[in-house]
Amino acid sequence: MREIYKxxxxxxxxxxxxxxxxxxxxxxxxxxxxxxxxxxxxxxxLIRNTTQGTVTDIDGNFSLNVSTxxxxxxxxxxxxxxxxxxxxxxxxxxxxxxxxxxxxxxxEVVITGxxxxxxxSNLANAVSSVSARELTGxxxxxxxxxxxxxxxxxxxxxxxxxAPGGGMSIQLRGISSLTGASQPLIIVDGVYIxxxxxxxxxATVSGAGASNQDDGANRLADLNPNDIESIEVLKGPSAAAxxxxxxxxxxxxxxxxxxxEGRTRVSFSQDVGFATPLRLLGVDDWSEDKINFFFPExxxxxxxxxxxxxxxxxxxxxxxxxxxxxxxxxxxxxxxTDKTKFFISGNITNEDGTVRNTGFERYSxxxxxxxKITNSIKLGVSSNYIKSDTDRGFTGNQNNSGASxxxxxxxxxxxxxxRPDANGIxxxxxxxxxNPVAVTDHAVNNSDVNRFIQAFTLDxxxxxxxxxxxxxxxxxxxxxxxxxxxxxxxEFLQFQRGQANPGDALWGKQESLNTNFQAAxxxxxxxxxxxxxxxxxxxxxxxxxxxxxxxxxxxxxGQRNLQQASVQEINQQFFSEVQEAGVFLQQEANFDDKIIxxxxxxxxxxxxxxxxxxxxxxPRASLAVNLTNFDFWNPTVVSQLKPRIAYGETAGPxxxxxxxxxxxxxxxxxxxxxxxxxxxxxxxxxxxxAQELEFGLDANFFNNRIGFEATYYIKNTQNxxxxxxxxxSTGVIITPSNEAELQNKGIELxxxxxxxxxxxxxxxxxxxxxxxxxxLTRLGIPTYTAGAFxxxxxxxxxxxxxxxxxxxxxxxxxxxxxxxxxxGNAQPDFNxxxxxxxxxxxxxxxxxxxxxxxGGDNINLTSFLTxxxxxxxxxxxxxxxxxxxxxxxxPPAPYNNAGRWVQDASFVKVREVGxxxxxxxxxxxxxxxxxxxxxxxxxxxxxxxxxxxxxxYDPETSTFGAQAVANNVDIAxxxxxxxxxxxxxxxx
Numbered sequence: 001m002r003e004i005y006k007x008x009x010x011x012x013x014x015x016x017x018x019x020x021x022x023x024x025x026x027x028x029x030x031x032x033x034x035x036x037x038x039x040x041x042x043x044x045x046l047i048r049n050t051t052q053g054t055v056t057d058i059d060g061n062f063s064l065n066v067s068t069x070x071x072x073x074x075x076x077x078x079x080x081x082x083x084x085x086x087x088x089x090x091x092x093x094x095x096x097x098x099x100x101x102x103x104x105x106x107x108e109v110v111i112t113g114x115x116x117x118x119x120x121s122n123l124a125n126a127v128s129s130v131s132a133r134e135l136t137g138x139x140x141x142x143x144x145x146x147x148x149x150x151x152x153x154x155x156x157x158x159x160x161x162x163a164p165g166g167g168m169s170i171q172l173r174g175i176s177s178l179t180g181a182s183q184p185l186i187i188v189d190g191v192y193i194x195x196x197x198x199x200x201x202x203a204t205v206s207g208a209g210a211s212n213q214d215d216g217a218n219r220l221a222d223l224n225p226n227d228i229e230s231i232e233v234l235k236g237p238s239a240a241a242x243x244x245x246x247x248x249x250x251x252x253x254x255x256x257x258x259x260x261e262g263r264t265r266v267s268f269s270q271d272v273g274f275a276t277p278l279r280l281l282g283v284d285d286w287s288e289d290k291i292n293f294f295f296p297e298x299x300x301x302x303x304x305x306x307x308x309x310x311x312x313x314x315x316x317x318x319x320x321x322x323x324x325x326x327x328x329x330x331x332x333x334x335x336x337t338d339k340t341k342f343f344i345s346g347n348i349t350n351e352d353g354t355v356r357n358t359g360f361e362r363y364s365x366x367x368x369x370x371x372k373i374t375n376s377i378k379l380g381v382s383s384n385y386i387k388s389d390t391d392r393g394f395t396g397n398q399n400n401s402g403a404s405x406x407x408x409x410x411x412x413x414x415x416x417x418x419r420p421d422a423n424g425i426x427x428x429x430x431x432x433x434x435n436p437v438a439v440t441d442h443a444v445n446n447s448d449v450n451r452f453i454q455a456f457t458l459d460x461x462x463x464x465x466x467x468x469x470x471x472x473x474x475x476x477x478x479x480x481x482x483x484x485x486x487x488x489x490x491e492f493l494q495f496q497r498g499q500a501n502p503g504d505a506l507w508g509k510q511e512s513l514n515t516n517f518q519a520a521x522x523x524x525x526x527x528x529x530x531x532x533x534x535x536x537x538x539x540x541x542x543x544x545x546x547x548x549x550x551x552x553x554x555x556x557x558g559q560r561n562l563q564q565a566s567v568q569e570i571n572q573q574f575f576s577e578v579q580e581a582g583v584f585l586q587q588e589a590n591f592d593d594k595i596i597x598x599x600x601x602x603x604x605x606x607x608x609x610x611x612x613x614x615x616x617x618x619p620r621a622s623l624a625v626n627l628t629n630f631d632f633w634n635p636t637v638v639s640q641l642k643p644r645i646a647y648g649e650t651a652g653p654x655x656x657x658x659x660x661x662x663x664x665x666x667x668x669x670x671x672x673x674x675x676x677x678x679x680x681x682x683x684x685x686x687x688x689x690a691q692e693l694e695f696g697l698d699a700n701f702f703n704n705r706i707g708f709e710a711t712y713y714i715k716n717t718q719n720x721x722x723x724x725x726x727x728x729s730t731g732v733i734i735t736p737s738n739e740a741e742l743q744n745k746g747i748e749l750x751x752x753x754x755x756x757x758x759x760x761x762x763x764x765x766x767x768x769x770x771x772x773x774x775x776l777t778r779l780g781i782p783t784y785t786a787g788a789f790x791x792x793x794x795x796x797x798x799x800x801x802x803x804x805x806x807x808x809x810x811x812x813x814x815x816x817x818x819x820x821x822x823x824g825n826a827q828p829d830f831n832x833x834x835x836x837x838x839x840x841x842x843x844x845x846x847x848x849x850x851x852x853x854x855g856g857d858n859i860n861l862t863s864f865l866t867x868x869x870x871x872x873x874x875x876x877x878x879x880x881x882x883x884x885x886x887x888x889x890x891p892p893a894p895y896n897n898a899g900r901w902v903q904d905a906s907f908v909k910v911r912e913v914g915x916x917x918x919x920x921x922x923x924x925x926x927x928x929x930x931x932x933x934x935x936x937x938x939x940x941x942x943x944x945x946x947x948x949x950x951x952x953y954d955p956e957t958s959t960f961g962a963q964a965v966a967n968n969v970d971i972a973x974x975x976x977x978x979x980x981x982x983x984x985x986x987x988x
Contacts, residue, residue: 024067024069025093026063026066027064027066027074028061030095031056031060031097032097034099039060040056041260042261043062045076047066047074048074048075049526051467066088074095077099077107078099081099104640106121108120113242115473115522121640122593124696127232128154136225146159151835152235154233156171158957158958162277162973163393172233174746174772174774175744176249177720178964179720182962183218186252188223191478192479192516194512196218196512198510199214199549200447200485201549202216207398208399213397213961215959215961218962222449222451224362228255232252233251233253235250238620238693239648242600242618243602243650244584244602259369261335265334267332268986269328270985272982274980275977275980276322276977278946278978281953283314284871307413307415311415312414319356322356324351326979328351328981340369341369343366343368346364349364353392356440356441357393368381368383379458380455384452386450386451394440394443396971396972396974403489406971408432408436409436410871419437420437429494438494446485446487447484448484449483449484452478455477457475459471472520473520473537475517475519478513478514479512479514480511484507486508486560487506488505491555501566503556507549507562515542516539517540519537535586538584541578541579545575549571549572550562550569552567576656578656579606579607581604584602586599594630598620601620606687608654608655610684610686619647623644639701639704645695651688652690654685654688655721659685679733688738692713694713695711697710700753705757706751708749710747710749711748716743717744720739721738721740722737741776745773753766762839764837764838779799787960787965788966788969789969792810794902796965797816804965806825808821809821809898820898825855825857831854833850833852843920844916844918848910849911856905858970860903862971867887870887903951906948906949906950906955907955907956912942914939914941916940918936919935932988939981940981941978954975954976
């Protein structure tokens with residue numbers, strides 16, 4: 001029996017092995033670029049509807065074993081190229097493939113869930129993607145968010161001003177909240193990072209008011225833009241619903257660069273440039289007639305005496321029109337084997353400001369490593385350490401402390417010399433409370449940041465067959481941020497000398513720790529001709545913040561140490577801990593790339609909510625139909641036509657502290673004690689929620705050379721949190737409540753593609769158009785006005801049926817809710833951008849980006865200051881001929897209302913221009929042998945030209961930072977710089 005068993009086993013093994021030999025064949029071939037003929041490394045070759053495939057080697061060649069003796073279809077793709085399908089069989093086993101560049105990004109992979117993605121050609125949402133080439137390929141941008149200007153339809157971006165170190169506000173598809181910042185969630189390599197505008201204390205020391213006038217930088221400024229591979233922008237709830245509680249204002253997903261299999265490559269880049277102000281307004285000259293008109297009679301003799309001394313100083317030019325040196329040095333090392341791939345980068349950015357003693361330094365080192373532990377287990381790790389040092393100077397608002405350049409010089413005539421004498425003594429400024437020259441030379445406004453961002457992803461293939469697979473993904477990350485700030489006004493400054501305790505220093509120490517953990521199962525399987533992708537998982541988020549601000553006044557001369565202050569105080573101490581947890585499910589179905597549907601849901605709970613244990617549900621659903629993939633379609637001119645529809649729900653987190661009533665320190669009978677705050681907490685408070693319905697149509701023409709995208713969305717936001725005034729008899733004043741509702745409607749259009757595609761000339765062009773309309777559909781409390789500086793200068797109307805961006809002010813108008821005249825609206829009529837890239841003779845590349853915003857009004861209080869001081873250019877002109885200068889009667893009549901400061905902020909800006917030359921490889925090889933692979937040189941500009949009738953330095957600046965509303969108030973900001981660069985890149 002044993003011999004018979006052995007013989008039978010041998011026969012079975014022989015039949016199986018010979019059957020396997022008989023039922024397989026090998027396909028070989030190469031994949032190259034259609035236009036240049038260069039091999040494409042890492043191109044994917046996949047047997048359709050299976051998990052079998054391979055990639056091309058360094059020469060673009062491949063070999064694939066097909067485990068059948070039947071005809072199969074191969075899908076061949078490469079990043080940035082249009083995929084192609086080929087049929088192979090045992091009698092047709094050789095392929096030489098030429099892939100064409102993907103001008104319309106159909107093959108781009110877009111993240112659709114927390115553990116899955118989809119090709120853009122199958123996407124059912126309007127997700128904007130910005131590649132590394134678009135982000136930094138034209139010019140050097142200081143911060144990542146600044147590099148998004150004009151590249152994302154639906155994004156409204158504003159800066160605090162032009163101070164070094166950035167400071168950007170991004171709103172996606174309008175206003176998502178009436179309070180707070182209405183800023184998108186930022187995720188870097190899977191890490192939920194801190195992008196807050198952290199307090200500096202400048203507004204406290206200058207008397208400007210709350211910290212939203214600190215003119216600080218948001219923390220996305222810490223990231224090195226050149227480390228980024230791509231950015232995906234989920235603009236509304238229909239796309240972002242899978243991110244739940246923190247996705248009301250959209251989600252920005254940043255993916256950094258990683259290594260690729262092949263030899264080690266070293267790339268060194270050096271940018272050197274300079275910056276000057278993009279725009280200066282000029283100042284009005286003075287004459288004896290103007291002095292006699294402007295000053296009261298008692299002041300005229302001394303003013304005339306000063307005027308006749310002959311000194312003339314253009315203070316705007318003196319303070320702002322300085323040339324700043326800009327340098328950016330980068331070194332990247334990447335490569336790897338089939339088991340381990342790495343990308344290591346180092347960056348040093350050093351940029352002076354156009355105001356003396358201001359600047360921005362950033363040091364960044366990154367290591368991204370991917371390791372295949374086994375064929376079934378892959379680990380990816382991303383580590384990034386950043387140190388930045390920023391001196392932002394003193395601009396923006398202040399309250400008679402003099403700690404703002406623009407505020408002070410608005411009142412100083414050009415015939416008075418504020419500069420120090422030969423002994424270094426600064427004259428007393430008789431026109432304002434401070435000498436801004438002394439502030440610029442000796443005051444400090446510094447922020448020193450240390451930051452560590454760590455991410456990991458562990459992918460485990462649990463099982464795989466020829467038609468299905470199950471994998472587990474575990475991911476997480478840490479974002480640790482420490483920010484040390486100092487605002488210092490020495491005791492010898494003019495304003496300080498008048499104080500009881502001269503010399504003021506405010507030291508701040510802020511730490512935040514964000515951690516997130518995510519685990520998911522992904523099961524991909526086929527149901528007939530339908531490919532199914534199922535995922536389920538959980539998310540845990542933890543956020544900790546710790547801030548301490550100490551202030552010392554009456555400092556000993558030359559001291560910044562708080563122990564050397566006669567008055568020491570704890571200005572603020574703040575701790576917060578937030579925990580959130582979520583569970584998600586998502587099912588995607590793809591019928592042969594013809595009909596693609598997705599349904600999903602996420603449940604979240606948060607300790608910020610009134611009930612921290614209550615889960616809120618956020619569903620989503622989407623459907624896309626690729627009509628041109630059906631057999632009845634005969635593509636001629638139209639090569640893709642895809643209608644799509646999507647729905648989703650998200651939420652915005654409740655602000656920390658809304659659920660409890662704080663105690664405030666008090667002195668009771670000489671003893672320390674606590675009293676109840678006038679704001680009472682609300683344990684019924686709910687997160688602000690939003691629902692969005694999105695319709696779209698994507699089309700491509702002329703064999704996918706030209707693409708068109710159109711999207712219409714309706715986003716309704718409920719449970720907006722506002723303070724509800726309470727009856728005085730309750731003993732408290734206000735409590736937060738979920739009353740208001742908002743509606744945003746908008747259109748986003750994109751037309752893009754390759755206009756000309758020849759061997760020696762290629763022209764790519766893209767036009768974006770977007771508009772948004774917001775309406776306050778329910779207020780829930782009485783109509784009110786708020787924001788900016790009151791009705792006399794322009795404020796904002798909160799009334800049902802009006803946009804909260806409506807600007808109102810004096811004179812009174814009883815027919816308008818709130819009782820004031822409507823003077824404008826901060827919301828633009830529309831935005832457009834124009835991007836063009838030209839490849840000439842294969843070695844030259846010219847690209848430029850033009851941004852156009854039509855409509856949208858600013859409250860220009862810089863004009864208010866300069867008119868008040870008589871320094872506005874043309875102040876003494878008399879256009880009406882009635883004997884009253886322009887500076888005393890600005891239209892509209894009757895010349896004493898808020899309308900004079902509400903100005904149209906339309907503009908056209910040449911945002912980016914770049915011209916680069918790649919030295920031919922033959923020339924490089926002849927000159928350097930094999931030591932150098934590539935040399936690229938170029939020149940570029942950022943903010944090259946501005947065309948506007950707006951009477952300010954830049955219509956995009958905002959004194960109030962990232963506020964949802966009132967982010968268009970202009971008060972003596974730091975002028976925006978024009979940046980010119982020269983570039984050198986050497987690849988080894």
